[in-house]
Amino acid sequence: IAGITQAPTSQILAAGRRMTLRCTQDMRHNAMYWYRQDLGLGLRLIHYSNTAGTTGKGEVPDGYSVSRANTDDFPLTLASAVPSQTSVYFCASSFGSGQPQHFGDGTRLSIL
């Protein structure tokens, strides 16, 4: 089934640890995005990639990094996790930037 897959579905992590959230899509979408969702704040863009090999910063990029080595994969890395990064993280993709976005099921991350 075509779609977008995130892993893990949930994780509890000690502060200071490094963590990579995985995101893979098989729809051959050019653009991919990472959002965090906190209660009452909606979705906030962390990083994005308009095409393989390029990335850009969103609204809340500090403490996060991304890479886009190929079309399908867009991992998000927390180099040294802090409790304020406790959130639900959604990966999304779209055929082109500006097109409707398709979201993964999210990763629920708790930093203790």
Add this chain to the structure above:
Amino acid sequence: GQSLEQPSEVTAVEGAIVQINCTYQTSGFYGLSWYQQHDGGAPTFLSYNALDGLEETGRFSSFLSRSDSYGYLLLQELQMKDSASYFCAVRDPGNMLTFGGGTRLMVKP
């Protein structure tokens, strides 16, 4: 930057019509999108308005007035399964989306 305002919560009865408003302030605007998210689920795309007027998709319609920096989502013949959060989102000239805080719709029997 962008800022969007929408009501935090709306309650309606099954079979009724409900309107969820969204006002925005933006430094650049290409269009307004709406997404639906059920509890514990992923956001799903509902509609997009780039021009003024009403767009209809089945029971859902979305309206935009660029001069008023205002839009709304209209849900008709409400069903229990429509209970969800609804987010408006502004598309900027860089093709990025900025989302509102969401409106939680509760449909009662």
